[in-house]
Structures are given as C-alpha cells and as structure tokens.
Amino acid sequence: MEHQDENKEGIGGMINPRRYGIERVAYLLMRLSGLGLLAYFIGHIYETSKILQGEFGWNEVLEITQTTEGHVLLAIVIAMCVFHTVNGIRVMLGEGGVGVGKPARPDYPYIPASQNARHKMGIYSAIVLAAIAMFYGLGVMFGE
Amino acid sequence: MSQVSSIAEQQASTTLSSSKSVTLRIARFNPEHDSERKFMEFTIPFEKWTTVLDIILEVKKHFDHSVAVRYSCRQATCGSCGMIINGKPRLACFTKISELDSDVVTVEPMNNFPIIRDLAVRFERLFDSHHKIKPYLIRDDSEIISNEKEFLQSPKEVEQYIQFANCIKCGLCNSACPTMATDSSFVGPQALAQAYRYVADSRDKGKDSRLKIIDESHGIWRCHFAGSCSQVCPKGVDPAMGIQLLRGYLLGFRS
C-alpha cells in the first residue's frame, strides 16, 4: 500500500498548542518566535544597509521605523527575542539531559518526571521575562 | 451520516443500574471505498467503572458489529487499543468514561498511523523504526557461551533502564508527537526511547552503533522536547526523558 495516506495530522497538528500542556505551547512559541526573529533579522540587515545611501537614505529608513507601528513591532521583536533566548537555554539544558529527572520504577498514576516543575518554571519565566522586556522596551521607545 | 441509537431502554434490572448515558461518536472510514471519514453516534449507558473499550464493544455487540477495533488484554498491557479519545491519544481499555468529564466521547484512529479501517491502524512504520535501532543486547559474548551463568545486574543498574523497558508499543507517543505530525521519516519517540533502554542497560555494549544510527537528519535531532509523548504514555515510560538522556551522550553531557 505504497500510496496509502499516512494519516498524518499535518501542520494543523504540529501547531495545535492545546491538549498537551505548557511544554507543547512552548514548542510552538519557540518555532513562531524563531521564524519571526529570522524575518526581522533579514529586514534589519536590509534596513541598516540604507546607511550606504548617506544621511538622506538613513533618515528615510528612520521615517518608517521610528513610528508608532515601528515601535510596536520592535517591542514584539524584543519579546520574541527574550522568549526565544530564555526558553532556548532551557531546551538546550533539557536536551542534554539536565533537569529531566532520574529513571526510576514507574508507578501509577505514571506522572512523567521529565515534565517537571523546573522545566515548567523555565517556560513561565521565559514568558514573564519576555513580557517584562517588551514593556521596558515600550517604555524606552515611547517614553522619549 | 449519523445514526442515533440507544439501548437505554435495555437497562439491567439491578438496583446498581446507571441512569447515566454518554454519546459515543465513532469515526468510520474504509480506505477501500470511502473518500472521507464519517462519524456514527450511539447513546450508551455507563457505570463509574465503564471504559471506552467497554462502550465500543457494546456498540459492536448491539448495533454495528462491523466497527473495526483492535483490543486484547483489557488491562493496558498489550498496547492494542490505542486511539484518539476526545482529541488525545489514549488506551481505550485504560480510559474510564467518568474521567473524561464529557457527555460526548469521540473516538478516532491514532494520528500518524495509516488507517486499515475505522479505529484499526497499521503499525509497520513503528515496528520498522523499532527494529532499526537494534532493540536487543549487543555484545560479543552471550550467556550461553560465557563462563558465568548469566550477566548479573545490581538493582541500581536495573533502575537505570527498567522504566523504559515498560514500553508496550502502543504507539500513543508517536501519535502525540508534533514532529511525527509532519515528518514521515522521523524515527519517533518510541524507537528513540527504546534505543536509550538498551544504551542504559549495563549488559549492552552497542551504544556507539546505536548513537550512529540515530545521529541523522531525521533521527534524534528532530525531537524538540515538546514532551507530548510523555504526557500520553500509559505506562510511565516517559520517552521524553529517555530521548534527552540519550541526546546527552551526543552533546557531551554524558559519556
């Protein structure tokens, strides 16, 4: 049955953050923030290259970026960056086996040791720090 | 197509009979002649102890014997009755209606497994991935030709891998995995956890060959520690832990 449908959930299943707890939400946010940051990075490299057109070219760029929309976008980028960094460090440590618990004889109700409070705290910390950084950035940009 | 049938009238006449009923929605799909999945609905009474498997078998007994479902031990040992129950991969024999906290129970075949019919799915990919990681002790000698009677292990050494040996190959982890949702070539959490089971076994000498097998573009590196596999495992195997401990060897956190 070479061509039989593999019954894969597809992208909808991959991006569905419900059903499996905060760790699955963190997985999705990590992907979204990564793609968002890559898009921002490419835009940033292009935008900063405008300085080669002299002061006139640079000021043209500032007219686009130093606006309310530009500041809001930058605040979102700050949040994505902080979340991606903090959660990324948590994931890097977890993927090395740090903080995932020790193997032991399982007993009912079979609560998985790897889905422990340390990693959950890491995820919530990443979200909270991202929010704090975002509001700090908004304060700096709009406070002037 | 939906068919509402009820055996509420056929209540047993004991004083323990339940007045509670649940609507069971069963996904019906025969790939040989159906183009899309349909659901059939049945209203079934249940008791505090009734499992999803019990009500599926009630449907087979009283309404539609053609519902295809795999089951065997009824006690979460064989791993046959894995399916999606109210959106989450679970064992039907291990899931009580009362714990679902819903008037409607929807059962569908496991995701990421090709469907044979209705709730029965193909397991070839899981077995192939499992076979790929060499799920047996690898060493030059054996207990037959060695001078010692058997390869001894201390209780502490057994503790290192026994949890992962509990795997019943039900496939719920593969169904829950976000990578498996899109990646047809990923080995899957079941195989990776079993790779760790053997690597962690003090009797095994095949760590390097197994690490080589999983160190590929659709191997262990496509796991991103989402942990959904461990959330759904009915036997406490915690495949996510095994996979990260295994990856620790590749990253140099463990030697």
Add this chain to the structure above:
Amino acid sequence: MRESIIMKIHYGTALAAVALVAVHVLMRLTQSFSESLEYENVIANYQFIPYAGMLEIILILLSIHGFNGLRVILLELKQGKVYEKMVSYGCVAAMVGLIAYGSRTIIMVNMGMV
C-alpha cells in the same frame, strides 16, 4: 556533515549570539534611544573597529543559527531526497547571501565609503 555537528554549531552560535546581541542592544541605551539612531552616531559605531567586528560576528552567528533553524523546520514539513537537498543548499545559499550583503554594509561604512 553529521547532524550532531550541525546541531552543536546551532547551539554554539546561539549562546555566543546571546552575549553579543545583548551588547549591541545595550549600546542603544548608552544615549537616549532616538539619539543613538542618529546618522552621525550610527556611523561612529560602524567606524569603531571593535564594534564593527562584533557586528560582523553577530551577523555570521545569527545567519547560521537562523537559517539552520529554518532548514530544520522545512525538513520536518516535507521529505524527499530532492526536496531535502534543495532545502539544505538553499539555506546555505541564503546564509552566505545574507552574510555577504550585511558584511558589505559593515565594511563599506567602516572604511568611510559612504
């Protein structure tokens, strides 16, 4: 290249970039935010060789990290020999292209060719 080597590079570039990007962002806070973005101040940043060097390193680290992440996501979405080769080489090409484009800016401004 073995996948474990690629992923070690992925993690290494991430950790290094965290430190350097933090410096880059904090530079914007040494003056008021809008002042730090004025033309003369930005030129002065580029012409300060250690800072320009740091920007170049950030460019390389984040290009590698970002495009490898994109490669991983694309490989998981669809499989096949031809597709996987296209994705891998495409990401490397995009990586090199972005590094080249960004380096052009840094080098030209640093050398006063504005």
